[in-house]
Each structure stands twice: as structure tokens, then as C-alpha cells.
Amino acid sequence: MQQLEPAHRVEHQPLVGASLTELTEWVKQQQQPAYRGKQLHQWIYQKGARSLSDVSVFPKSWRENLADYPIGRSQIHFQAPALDGTIKFLLKLSDGQIVETVGIPTEKRLTVCVSSQVGCPMACDFCATGKGGFKRNLERHEIVDQVLTVQEVFQQRVSNIVFMGMGEPLLNTDNVLGAVRSLNEDVGIGQRLITISTVGIPGKIRRLAEEQLQATLAVSLHASNQALRTQLIPSARQYPLETLLSECREYVKLTGRRVSFEYVLLAELNDCVEHAIELSEHLRGFQSHVNLIPYNPISEVDYQKPDPRRIQAFVNTLKERHIAVSVRRPRGLEADAACGQLRASQAIA
Ligand code: SF4
Incomplete structure (x- = not known):
């Protein structure tokens, strides 16, 4: 199974304001399948996610790993x-x-x-x-x-x-x-x-x-x-x-x-x-x-x-x-x- 990087080692690039293409690229960099980019886009812009731990469609272990990732909300x-x-x-x-x-x-x-x-x-x-x-x-x-x-x-x-x-x-x-x-x-x-x-x-x-x-x-x-x-x-x-x-x-x-x-x-x-x-x-x-x-x-x-x-x-x-x-x-x-x-x-x- 793919070893995920701990959250603090992932490059902290704000996800709010990113396009579908950019989000897809970002999830791929995290060794996740491309379709998760679309899910992330929907959660940020339609469901108002404030943290990646809110994104319940993501695998639990990945979410936990990225719970503190600052997605760019104030x-x-x-x-x-x-x-x-x-x-x-x-x-x-x-x-x-x-x-x-x-x-x-x-x-x-x-x-x-x-x-x-x-x-x-x-x-x-x-x-x-x-x-x-x-x-x-x-x-x-x-x-x-x-x-x-x-x-x-x-x-x-x-x-x-x-x-x-x-x-x-x-x-x-x-x-x-x-x-x-x-x-x-x-x-x-x-x-x-x-x-x-x-x-x-x-x-x-x-x-x-x-x-x-x-x-x-x-x-x-x-x-x-x-x-x-x-x-x-x-x-x-x-x-x-x-x-x-x-x-x-x-x-x-x-x-x-x-x-x-x-x-x-x-x-x-x-x-x-x-x-x-x-x-x-x-x-x-x-x-x-x-x-x-x-x-x-x-x-x-x-x-x-x-x-x-x-x-x-x-x-x-x-x-x-x-x-x-x-x-x-x-x-x-x-x-x-x-x-x-x-x-x-x-x-x-
Ligand atoms: S000083 Fe005030 S009114 Fe003038 S440009 Fe700045 S924000 Fe606008």
C-alpha cells in the first residue's frame, strides 16, 4: 500500500481558488486517483469544506493525515x-x-x-x-x-x-x-x-x-x-x-x-x-x-x-x-x- 506523506511534509499550497485542473493535479501529487480532484472541487466550492477532514468521501487514513492541511479558509x-x-x-x-x-x-x-x-x-x-x-x-x-x-x-x-x-x-x-x-x-x-x-x-x-x-x-x-x-x-x-x-x-x-x-x-x-x-x-x-x-x-x-x-x-x-x-x-x-x-x-x- 502507498505510504502517504505526513501532512506537515506536504507542500502547503492553498486549495481554495484552485481550478478543477489544478486540484486534480494536486490530488495526483498526493498519489490519489484523478477523480478525487473533482470530489475535492465539489467539497470546496459547493459543500463549503473548511478542512480536508470534512471531505467524507476521501479515505479515512488520508483525511486524518491531512486534517491540519490549511486549505485556505479564514x-x-x-x-x-x-x-x-x-x-x-x-x-x-x-x-x-x-x-x-x-x-x-x-x-x-x-x-x-x-x-x-x-x-x-x-x-x-x-x-x-x-x-x-x-x-x-x-x-x-x-x-x-x-x-x-x-x-x-x-x-x-x-x-x-x-x-x-x-x-x-x-x-x-x-x-x-x-x-x-x-x-x-x-x-x-x-x-x-x-x-x-x-x-x-x-x-x-x-x-x-x-x-x-x-x-x-x-x-x-x-x-x-x-x-x-x-x-x-x-x-x-x-x-x-x-x-x-x-x-x-x-x-x-x-x-x-x-x-x-x-x-x-x-x-x-x-x-x-x-x-x-x-x-x-x-x-x-x-x-x-x-x-x-x-x-x-x-x-x-x-x-x-x-x-x-x-x-x-x-x-x-x-x-x-x-x-x-x-x-x-x-x-x-x-x-x-x-x-x-x-x-x-x-x-x-
Ligand atoms: S483609500 Fe479607500 S477609497 Fe481609496 S482606493 Fe483605497 S480603499 Fe478605495
Whole structure:
């Protein structure tokens, strides 16, 4: 009979986020028949196995041998439910780092707001994550795990994913693209239901376009001119608004997909009718959609929530100029649902 390697001598390669082909290769390396790869795939992505000892179809001796093998699942460190059903999670990774994930249920959907980095180096002035600094990129399995965790807690299939949690996804492009592939092919989430949100990294929007993904690109503009944008997003100094918009136009041309522009409305700062007019000038004839996000105040910064009448005036001004626009409904405010807020409120360094 084949002598199995003890678990601690097996190369610890996370299995979450691996494709069927990769899992099949891995079981073969463990001297197991290839069909066990398919079983493992099913147990990880459909049955939510947290350990190889959960996989009851595997031979007992092999399972026992690999019981401590870290397959790539995180631990739930803290969870904060809100009255509207939203749950915000702090997940503890294998090196002790903490990352945020939010599960947002609606009548027909379960959306997960995933993080792509621990912290974020972009330092946007209105963002709690930006205030906390950058720790590291997330690995592919750490991104996929967030979705599996939300699916497990809600006992419901996830329908939509937005890369709008902690971090700038296009600074971690390989892992984000690897996770998108896995979420699509392994977890079974349609690419069109996955949104990648960025404040813009020079050259990376083109790279995304070349991947020919069907995922939605959401670009965080937050300002209608370069001076204001630089004030809110320091990294915008290296990436003029005109250059960013011209890369977005190229993205539309290459992919045929419209771009979604995110615009956080900050009271008396970027929420005037003049800003809406300026924004509409930039977006005239652009295959795009504007998502307005009324600011959710956090304690460390001075920005304030916009007045509902100013929000409406902003919307009307865009609509009169034929710009597609919607206002994002605030979800889970009680759970500190804006990016980085729960982690900040739990005082995690
Ligand atoms: S808004 Fe996004 S890109 Fe900016 S600091 Fe926060 S997490 Fe980073």
C-alpha cells in the first residue's frame, strides 16, 4: 500500500481558488486517483469544506493525515449585523491579518463586497481604509474565501460581487484576475455580475481591457475636475483626469462594455450643480453610468453627508444632460458599512 506523506511534509499550497485542473493535479501529487480532484472541487466550492477532514468521501487514513492541511479558509474574527440584513465581517487570515468583507442581501440577490488588499496605499482622504495604511496584497484564495464565507453564513448562493472593500484591486491585478476566474468558473458567478472598482492606476485599465473580461469596470471619479480630485485622491496627481477618461474611452472601445463611474457626494465640497454640469461635460457621449454615493461620515475625517435636496439637484442636472445616473441606497450604516470603517472601529492596526 502507498505510504502517504505526513501532512506537515506536504507542500502547503492553498486549495481554495484552485481550478478543477489544478486540484486534480494536486490530488495526483498526493498519489490519489484523478477523480478525487473533482470530489475535492465539489467539497470546496459547493459543500463549503473548511478542512480536508470534512471531505467524507476521501479515505479515512488520508483525511486524518491531512486534517491540519490549511486549505485556505479564514476564520470569522467578528461579525456585525445591521437591521437591513447586511452583515459586515472581519476575517482573520493565516498570518493574523484582518480583512473586511460585507454580505448585502436584497430580495433577489446576495452581493458580496470583497477586499483585495489588507489596508490600502492610495490614501483617499475620505476613506477609513486609506487612513489605516497598507499591509499587503491578498492572495487569490483569500479573495475567493471571502465569498465562500458569506455564502456559508447566509446559507444562500452569492449572486453578485463588487471589488469595493479594502484596497485598490488594480494594484493586485494578478490575484484579482485569478480570483475573478475562480469565482466565475469554480463558484459559478457570472462574470457580468462581478464589478471591479478602481480609483485608476495608469496603464492598468488597458490591461483589464486586454483580458476581455465580461466583468464591469467601475471607476471612482469622486470629482469633476483635476484640482478637486487631487485633493480627495492624492494618487490622482500622477494620473490626470483627462488621461484617466481617455483610458476609459479606450476600454469601452476595446470591450464594448460601458464603464460605471462612482462619485461619492461630500456635502458642500463636490455636490454643487456646477460640479454636475462639469461632470456631464466630461461624460457627454460616453457609454457610461454614474453611481452617486452619498457620503457616510466617519469619525476621523471632517467630510459630511450631503443634503437630500442637493443630491436631487445633482441627479436632475445629470439627467437633463442625458447622463445615466442612479443614487446608491445606503446599506448597513449601523454596521459601519463603508469601506474600512468596521476595522477602524475595532481598532485593528
Ligand atoms: S477609497 Fe478605495 S482606493 Fe481609496 S483609500 Fe479607500 S480603499 Fe483605497
